Amino acid sequence: MKYATITKRLAGLGSGKWALHIEGRRKAAEGIPVIELTIGEPDLPPDPALLEECARAMFAGRTRYSNGRGEPSVVDALVGKYSRRRPGVTSRNILCFPGTQSALFVVMMGLLDAGDEVLAGDPSYATYEGVVAATGARLVSVPLRAENGFHMQAGDLEAAITSKSRVVLLNTPHNPTGAVLSASELAEIGEVCRRHDLWIVCDEVYEELTFGDRFASPFDNPDLADRTVVVSSISKSHAAPGFRSGWAVGPAEFFDHLLPVSETMLFGTQPFIADMTAMALTQPIGTAQTMRANYQSRAELMVNRLSHSPNLRTHLPEGGMFVVLDVSGTGLDGHEFARRLLHEENVSVMPGSSFGDGARDLIRISLTVPETTLNEAARRMVSLAGRLSS
Ligand SMILES: Cc1ncc(COP(=O)(O)O)c(C=O)c1O
Secondary structure (H helix, E strand, C coil): CCCHHHHHHCCCCCCCHHHHHHHHHHHHCCCCCCEEECCCCCCCCHHHHHHHHHHHHHHHCCCCCCCCCCCCCHHHHHHHHHHHHHHCCCCHHHHEEECCHHHHHEEEEECCCCCEEEEEEEEECCHHHHHHHHCCCCEEEEEEEHCCCCCCHHHHHHHHCCCCCEEEECCCCCCCCCCCCEEEHHHHHHHHHHCCCCCCEECCHHHHEEECCCCCHHHHHHHHHEEEEEEECCCCCCCHHHCCEEEEEEEHHHHHHHHHHHHHHHHCHHHHHHHHHHHHHCCCHHHHHHHHHHHHHHHHHHHHHHHHCCCCCECCEEEEEEEEEEEECCCCCHHHHHHHHHHHHEEEEEEEHHHHHCCCCCEEEEECCCCHHHHHHHHHHHHHHHHHHH
16 A cells, blocks of 8 residues: 555654663563663653543533633633733744654644755754654754763854754753753844744753753744744653643744644643643642652762663753763663563563664663662662773
Protein backbone atom coordinates (compact mmCIF):
# COMPACT_ATOMS: atom_id res chain seq x y z
CA MET A 1 0.00 0.00 0.00
CA LYS A 2 1.06 3.60 -0.50
CA TYR A 3 1.18 6.03 2.42
CA ALA A 4 1.82 9.75 2.66
CA THR A 5 5.45 10.86 2.94
CA ILE A 6 4.89 12.03 6.53
CA THR A 7 4.98 8.36 7.56
CA LYS A 8 8.47 8.09 6.07
CA ARG A 9 9.64 11.34 7.64
CA LEU A 10 8.50 10.20 11.08
CA ALA A 11 9.58 6.56 10.81
CA GLY A 12 11.74 5.76 13.84
CA LEU A 13 11.10 9.16 15.43
CA GLY A 14 8.22 8.09 17.64
CA SER A 15 8.56 5.27 20.14
CA GLY A 16 11.71 4.12 18.28
CA LYS A 17 13.69 6.50 20.47
CA TRP A 18 12.39 4.67 23.54
CA ALA A 19 13.50 1.19 22.51
CA LEU A 20 15.61 0.55 25.65
CA HIS A 21 12.82 1.83 27.88
CA ILE A 22 10.40 -0.57 26.20
CA GLU A 23 12.92 -3.41 26.58
CA GLY A 24 13.26 -2.58 30.30
CA ARG A 25 9.49 -2.71 30.69
CA ARG A 26 9.44 -6.08 28.89
CA LYS A 27 12.06 -7.47 31.31
CA ALA A 28 10.04 -6.15 34.26
CA ALA A 29 6.89 -7.82 32.87
CA GLU A 30 8.84 -11.11 32.84
CA GLY A 31 9.37 -10.66 36.60
CA ILE A 32 12.95 -9.30 36.49
CA PRO A 33 13.16 -6.37 38.94
CA VAL A 34 14.39 -3.48 36.79
CA ILE A 35 15.16 -0.04 38.24
CA GLU A 36 13.48 2.23 35.71
CA LEU A 37 15.15 5.62 35.27
CA THR A 38 13.95 6.33 31.74
CA ILE A 39 10.86 8.50 31.48
CA GLY A 40 10.26 11.96 32.89
CA GLU A 41 7.13 11.10 34.77
CA PRO A 42 6.68 12.80 38.17
CA ASP A 43 6.64 10.25 41.00
CA LEU A 44 4.01 12.14 43.02
CA PRO A 45 0.27 11.83 42.40
CA PRO A 46 -1.64 14.98 41.48
CA ASP A 47 -2.99 16.92 44.46
CA PRO A 48 -6.31 15.36 45.63
CA ALA A 49 -8.01 18.77 45.31
CA LEU A 50 -7.36 18.63 41.55
CA LEU A 51 -8.78 15.13 41.23
CA GLU A 52 -11.85 16.19 43.21
CA GLU A 53 -12.31 19.26 41.00
CA CYS A 54 -12.08 17.10 37.89
CA ALA A 55 -14.67 14.64 39.24
CA ARG A 56 -16.92 17.47 40.46
CA ALA A 57 -16.81 19.09 37.04
CA MET A 58 -17.66 15.81 35.31
CA PHE A 59 -20.63 15.18 37.58
CA ALA A 60 -21.72 18.80 37.09
CA GLY A 61 -22.10 18.10 33.38
CA ARG A 62 -18.83 19.63 32.17
CA THR A 63 -18.61 16.84 29.62
CA ARG A 64 -19.93 18.65 26.56
CA TYR A 65 -18.08 20.06 23.57
CA SER A 66 -15.75 22.97 24.25
CA ASN A 67 -14.46 25.55 21.77
CA GLY A 68 -11.21 25.73 19.83
CA ARG A 69 -9.39 28.30 21.95
CA GLY A 70 -10.09 26.76 25.34
CA GLU A 71 -12.68 26.95 28.13
CA PRO A 72 -13.04 30.48 29.58
CA SER A 73 -12.09 29.13 33.04
CA VAL A 74 -8.64 28.03 31.94
CA VAL A 75 -8.10 30.81 29.39
CA ASP A 76 -8.75 33.37 32.16
CA ALA A 77 -6.37 31.55 34.48
CA LEU A 78 -3.68 31.61 31.79
CA VAL A 79 -4.29 35.32 31.06
CA GLY A 80 -3.72 35.88 34.80
CA LYS A 81 -0.53 33.79 34.91
CA TYR A 82 1.10 35.31 31.82
CA SER A 83 -0.03 38.92 32.30
CA ARG A 84 1.78 38.84 35.63
CA ARG A 85 4.89 38.06 33.57
CA ARG A 86 4.18 40.52 30.73
CA PRO A 87 1.29 43.00 31.02
CA GLY A 88 -1.23 43.20 28.19
CA VAL A 89 -1.93 39.48 27.65
CA THR A 90 -5.54 38.77 26.66
CA SER A 91 -7.50 35.68 25.64
CA ARG A 92 -6.39 36.27 22.02
CA ASN A 93 -2.85 35.39 23.13
CA ILE A 94 -3.89 31.95 24.47
CA LEU A 95 -4.67 28.61 22.84
CA CYS A 96 -5.32 25.43 24.86
CA PHE A 97 -4.08 22.00 23.82
CA PRO A 98 -3.94 18.46 25.19
CA GLY A 99 -0.37 18.92 26.47
CA THR A 100 2.82 20.67 25.40
CA GLN A 101 3.43 18.03 22.73
CA SER A 102 0.31 18.82 20.71
CA ALA A 103 0.84 22.56 21.31
CA LEU A 104 4.30 22.19 19.76
CA PHE A 105 2.89 20.22 16.85
CA VAL A 106 0.22 22.79 15.98
CA VAL A 107 2.52 25.79 16.51
CA MET A 108 5.12 24.24 14.19
CA MET A 109 2.39 23.48 11.64
CA GLY A 110 1.48 27.16 11.74
CA LEU A 111 5.05 28.45 11.32
CA LEU A 112 6.79 26.07 8.93
CA ASP A 113 6.66 24.96 5.34
CA ALA A 114 8.55 22.14 3.65
CA GLY A 115 12.23 23.03 3.29
CA ASP A 116 12.28 25.50 6.20
CA GLU A 117 14.78 25.03 9.02
CA VAL A 118 14.33 25.02 12.79
CA LEU A 119 17.32 25.62 15.02
CA ALA A 120 17.37 23.65 18.27
CA GLY A 121 19.99 22.63 20.77
CA ASP A 122 21.82 19.35 20.40
CA PRO A 123 20.94 17.57 22.65
CA SER A 124 17.21 18.32 22.67
CA TYR A 125 14.01 16.67 23.89
CA ALA A 126 13.48 13.46 21.93
CA THR A 127 10.27 14.47 20.13
CA TYR A 128 11.50 17.75 18.64
CA GLU A 129 12.97 16.07 15.58
CA GLY A 130 9.62 14.47 14.76
CA VAL A 131 7.56 17.56 15.46
CA VAL A 132 9.71 19.51 13.00
CA ALA A 133 9.93 16.69 10.44
CA ALA A 134 6.12 16.36 10.45
CA THR A 135 5.86 19.77 8.77
CA GLY A 136 8.45 18.89 6.10
CA ALA A 137 10.94 21.27 7.70
CA ARG A 138 14.37 20.21 8.96
CA LEU A 139 15.92 20.36 12.43
CA VAL A 140 19.32 22.07 12.42
CA SER A 141 21.51 21.46 15.45
CA VAL A 142 23.06 24.17 17.59
CA PRO A 143 25.72 22.52 19.76
CA LEU A 144 25.12 22.69 23.51
CA ARG A 145 28.57 22.20 25.00
CA ALA A 146 29.31 20.66 28.40
CA GLU A 147 31.96 23.32 29.02
CA ASN A 148 29.19 25.96 28.77
CA GLY A 149 26.95 24.00 31.14
CA PHE A 150 24.93 22.97 28.05
CA HIS A 151 23.67 26.58 27.73
CA MET A 152 22.99 27.66 24.14
CA GLN A 153 25.44 30.38 23.08
CA ALA A 154 24.16 33.19 20.86
CA GLY A 155 27.29 32.85 18.69
CA ASP A 156 26.69 29.13 18.07
CA LEU A 157 23.08 29.91 17.17
CA GLU A 158 24.04 32.63 14.73
CA ALA A 159 26.62 30.38 13.06
CA ALA A 160 23.91 27.80 12.27
CA ILE A 161 21.46 30.27 10.68
CA THR A 162 20.83 30.03 6.91
CA SER A 163 18.39 31.72 4.54
CA LYS A 164 15.96 28.85 5.31
CA SER A 165 15.94 29.36 9.09
CA ARG A 166 12.49 30.25 10.46
CA VAL A 167 12.28 29.19 14.11
CA VAL A 168 14.55 28.81 17.13
CA LEU A 169 13.19 26.11 19.42
CA LEU A 170 14.32 26.69 23.00
CA ASN A 171 13.70 24.62 26.10
CA THR A 172 14.41 25.96 29.57
CA PRO A 173 14.82 24.28 32.04
CA HIS A 174 16.28 21.89 29.52
CA ASN A 175 15.58 18.21 28.98
CA PRO A 176 17.88 16.27 29.10
CA THR A 177 20.70 18.47 30.47
CA GLY A 178 18.90 20.53 33.16
CA ALA A 179 20.39 23.80 31.84
CA VAL A 180 18.40 26.91 32.80
CA LEU A 181 18.96 29.93 30.55
CA SER A 182 19.47 33.31 32.24
CA ALA A 183 17.67 36.52 31.24
CA SER A 184 20.88 37.91 29.76
CA GLU A 185 21.57 34.75 27.72
CA LEU A 186 17.99 34.91 26.44
CA ALA A 187 18.40 38.59 25.57
CA GLU A 188 21.47 37.72 23.46
CA ILE A 189 19.65 34.85 21.76
CA GLY A 190 16.64 37.14 21.27
CA GLU A 191 18.82 39.77 19.64
CA VAL A 192 20.08 37.20 17.12
CA CYS A 193 16.48 36.21 16.41
CA ARG A 194 15.48 39.83 15.87
CA ARG A 195 18.40 40.42 13.52
CA HIS A 196 17.51 37.38 11.42
CA ASP A 197 13.73 37.73 11.79
CA LEU A 198 13.26 34.32 13.45
CA TRP A 199 10.41 33.05 15.59
CA ILE A 200 11.23 31.82 19.10
CA VAL A 201 9.26 28.84 20.39
CA CYS A 202 10.13 28.23 24.02
CA ASP A 203 9.16 24.98 25.74
CA GLU A 204 8.75 25.86 29.42
CA VAL A 205 7.22 22.64 30.68
CA TYR A 206 9.78 22.50 33.55
CA GLU A 207 9.28 26.17 34.54
CA GLU A 208 8.30 25.24 38.11
CA LEU A 209 11.28 22.91 38.54
CA THR A 210 14.10 25.47 38.51
CA PHE A 211 16.48 24.80 41.41
CA GLY A 212 18.57 27.92 41.92
CA ASP A 213 18.40 31.13 39.91
CA ARG A 214 15.09 32.64 38.96
CA PHE A 215 13.37 31.19 35.92
CA ALA A 216 13.73 33.47 32.87
CA SER A 217 11.84 33.42 29.59
CA PRO A 218 11.98 35.22 26.23
CA PHE A 219 8.25 35.80 26.76
CA ASP A 220 9.04 38.21 29.59
CA ASN A 221 11.11 40.43 27.26
CA PRO A 222 8.75 43.00 25.62
CA ASP A 223 11.19 43.42 22.72
CA LEU A 224 10.53 39.79 21.73
CA ALA A 225 6.73 39.86 22.19
CA ASP A 226 5.94 39.81 18.47
CA ARG A 227 8.05 36.72 17.76
CA THR A 228 7.81 34.52 20.88
CA VAL A 229 5.49 31.59 21.53
CA VAL A 230 5.62 29.73 24.86
CA VAL A 231 4.31 26.17 25.17
CA SER A 232 3.73 24.47 28.50
CA SER A 233 1.35 22.30 30.53
CA ILE A 234 0.43 20.97 33.96
CA SER A 235 2.14 17.63 33.18
CA LYS A 236 5.26 18.35 35.25
CA SER A 237 4.24 21.33 37.43
CA HIS A 238 1.25 19.46 38.88
CA ALA A 239 2.40 15.87 38.34
CA ALA A 240 -0.51 15.39 35.96
CA PRO A 241 0.82 14.16 32.59
CA GLY A 242 -2.10 11.80 31.99
CA PHE A 243 -4.59 14.66 32.02
CA ARG A 244 -3.03 16.00 28.81
CA SER A 245 -3.61 19.63 29.60
CA GLY A 246 -1.37 22.28 28.08
CA TRP A 247 -1.36 25.55 26.19
CA ALA A 248 0.48 27.98 23.92
CA VAL A 249 0.85 31.71 24.61
CA GLY A 250 1.90 33.98 21.76
CA PRO A 251 1.10 36.91 19.46
CA ALA A 252 -2.65 37.47 18.96
CA GLU A 253 -2.44 37.85 15.20
CA PHE A 254 -0.52 34.58 14.78
CA PHE A 255 -2.98 32.79 17.05
CA ASP A 256 -5.95 34.08 15.03
CA HIS A 257 -4.36 32.29 12.05
CA LEU A 258 -3.44 29.23 14.12
CA LEU A 259 -6.88 28.71 15.66
CA PRO A 260 -8.37 26.95 12.59
CA VAL A 261 -5.28 24.68 12.40
CA SER A 262 -5.87 23.62 15.99
CA GLU A 263 -9.65 23.34 15.55
CA THR A 264 -9.22 21.18 12.48
CA MET A 265 -7.26 18.65 14.50
CA LEU A 266 -8.80 18.85 17.96
CA PHE A 267 -12.23 20.42 17.92
CA GLY A 268 -11.50 21.67 21.45
CA THR A 269 -10.34 20.09 24.71
CA GLN A 270 -12.24 18.63 27.67
CA PRO A 271 -14.18 21.10 29.90
CA PHE A 272 -13.76 19.00 33.09
CA ILE A 273 -9.98 18.96 32.59
CA ALA A 274 -10.05 22.70 31.85
CA ASP A 275 -11.76 23.33 35.21
CA MET A 276 -9.15 21.23 36.99
CA THR A 277 -6.38 23.08 35.12
CA ALA A 278 -7.89 26.44 36.07
CA MET A 279 -7.77 25.36 39.71
CA ALA A 280 -4.15 24.18 39.31
CA LEU A 281 -3.19 27.59 37.88
CA THR A 282 -5.01 29.74 40.41
CA GLN A 283 -4.85 27.91 43.77
CA PRO A 284 -1.79 27.36 45.94
CA ILE A 285 -0.93 23.71 45.21
CA GLY A 286 2.36 22.51 46.69
CA THR A 287 3.24 19.66 44.31
CA ALA A 288 5.88 21.59 42.34
CA GLN A 289 7.57 22.83 45.51
CA THR A 290 7.86 19.27 46.84
CA MET A 291 9.15 17.94 43.52
CA ARG A 292 11.64 20.77 43.20
CA ALA A 293 13.14 19.95 46.59
CA ASN A 294 13.12 16.21 45.85
CA TYR A 295 14.73 16.46 42.42
CA GLN A 296 17.36 18.92 43.56
CA SER A 297 18.50 16.73 46.45
CA ARG A 298 18.32 13.56 44.32
CA ALA A 299 20.41 15.28 41.61
CA GLU A 300 23.04 16.20 44.20
CA LEU A 301 23.02 12.65 45.54
CA MET A 302 23.46 11.12 42.07
CA VAL A 303 26.25 13.48 41.07
CA ASN A 304 27.99 12.78 44.34
CA ARG A 305 27.67 8.99 44.10
CA LEU A 306 28.65 8.82 40.43
CA SER A 307 31.71 10.96 40.93
CA HIS A 308 33.19 7.94 42.76
CA SER A 309 33.97 6.44 39.38
CA PRO A 310 37.03 7.94 37.67
CA ASN A 311 35.63 7.18 34.20
CA LEU A 312 32.16 8.71 34.66
CA ARG A 313 31.69 12.48 34.29
CA THR A 314 28.63 14.04 35.87
CA HIS A 315 27.01 17.41 35.51
CA LEU A 316 24.82 19.01 38.17
CA PRO A 317 21.50 20.12 36.60
CA GLU A 318 20.03 23.58 37.31
CA GLY A 319 16.46 22.38 37.00
CA GLY A 320 14.16 19.63 35.71
CA MET A 321 14.08 15.98 36.71
CA PHE A 322 17.16 14.44 35.09
CA VAL A 323 20.92 14.04 35.43
CA VAL A 324 23.10 13.45 32.37
CA LEU A 325 26.21 11.34 32.71
CA ASP A 326 29.15 11.23 30.27
CA VAL A 327 30.23 7.59 29.99
CA SER A 328 32.85 8.00 27.23
CA GLY A 329 35.62 7.35 29.79
CA THR A 330 34.45 3.72 29.92
CA GLY A 331 35.26 3.26 26.23
CA LEU A 332 31.55 2.89 25.36
CA ASP A 333 29.10 5.38 23.96
CA GLY A 334 25.87 6.19 25.80
CA HIS A 335 23.76 3.67 23.89
CA GLU A 336 26.09 0.75 24.48
CA PHE A 337 26.56 1.68 28.14
CA ALA A 338 22.77 1.93 28.59
CA ARG A 339 22.27 -1.42 26.83
CA ARG A 340 24.80 -3.16 29.06
CA LEU A 341 23.43 -1.44 32.16
CA LEU A 342 20.03 -2.90 31.40
CA HIS A 343 21.30 -6.39 30.58
CA GLU A 344 24.00 -6.73 33.23
CA GLU A 345 22.66 -4.55 36.06
CA ASN A 346 18.90 -4.34 35.45
CA VAL A 347 18.84 -0.55 35.37
CA SER A 348 17.11 1.17 32.46
CA VAL A 349 18.18 4.69 31.42
CA MET A 350 17.85 6.68 28.20
CA PRO A 351 20.81 6.67 25.82
CA GLY A 352 21.91 10.21 25.00
CA SER A 353 21.62 9.42 21.28
CA SER A 354 17.81 9.62 21.68
CA PHE A 355 18.34 13.36 22.23
CA GLY A 356 20.77 14.05 19.37
CA ASP A 357 24.20 13.18 17.97
CA GLY A 358 25.86 15.61 20.36
CA ALA A 359 24.68 13.48 23.28
CA ARG A 360 25.98 10.16 22.03
CA ASP A 361 28.47 9.91 24.93
CA LEU A 362 25.75 10.61 27.51
CA ILE A 363 23.05 8.70 29.29
CA ARG A 364 20.04 10.43 30.86
CA ILE A 365 19.03 9.35 34.34
CA SER A 366 15.53 10.18 35.53
CA LEU A 367 15.33 11.32 39.17
CA THR A 368 11.76 10.14 39.66
CA VAL A 369 12.46 7.34 42.17
CA PRO A 370 13.29 7.52 45.90
CA GLU A 371 16.86 8.18 47.08
CA THR A 372 17.43 4.59 48.21
CA THR A 373 16.63 3.33 44.70
CA LEU A 374 18.83 6.00 43.12
CA ASN A 375 21.65 5.03 45.47
CA GLU A 376 21.39 1.42 44.36
CA ALA A 377 21.22 2.44 40.68
CA ALA A 378 24.33 4.60 41.12
CA ARG A 379 26.14 1.68 42.77
CA ARG A 380 25.34 -0.51 39.75
CA MET A 381 26.47 2.18 37.26
CA VAL A 382 29.76 2.62 39.10
CA SER A 383 30.14 -1.16 39.20
CA LEU A 384 29.60 -1.50 35.41
CA ALA A 385 31.99 1.42 34.76
CA GLY A 386 34.57 -0.30 36.99
CA ARG A 387 34.27 -3.61 35.12
CA LEU A 388 34.62 -1.81 31.79
CA SER A 389 37.81 -0.07 32.77
CA SER A 390 39.50 -3.12 34.31
C1 LIG B 1 10.95 19.20 27.20
C2 LIG B 1 9.61 18.54 27.15
N1 LIG B 1 8.65 19.10 26.39
C3 LIG B 1 7.44 18.54 26.31
C4 LIG B 1 7.13 17.38 26.98
C5 LIG B 1 5.76 16.80 26.83
O1 LIG B 1 4.92 17.46 27.76
P1 LIG B 1 3.36 17.27 27.79
O2 LIG B 1 3.05 16.16 28.72
O3 LIG B 1 2.85 18.59 28.32
O4 LIG B 1 2.90 17.01 26.40
C6 LIG B 1 8.09 16.76 27.77
C7 LIG B 1 7.80 15.50 28.47
O5 LIG B 1 8.65 14.81 28.98
C8 LIG B 1 9.38 17.37 27.86
O6 LIG B 1 10.34 16.84 28.60
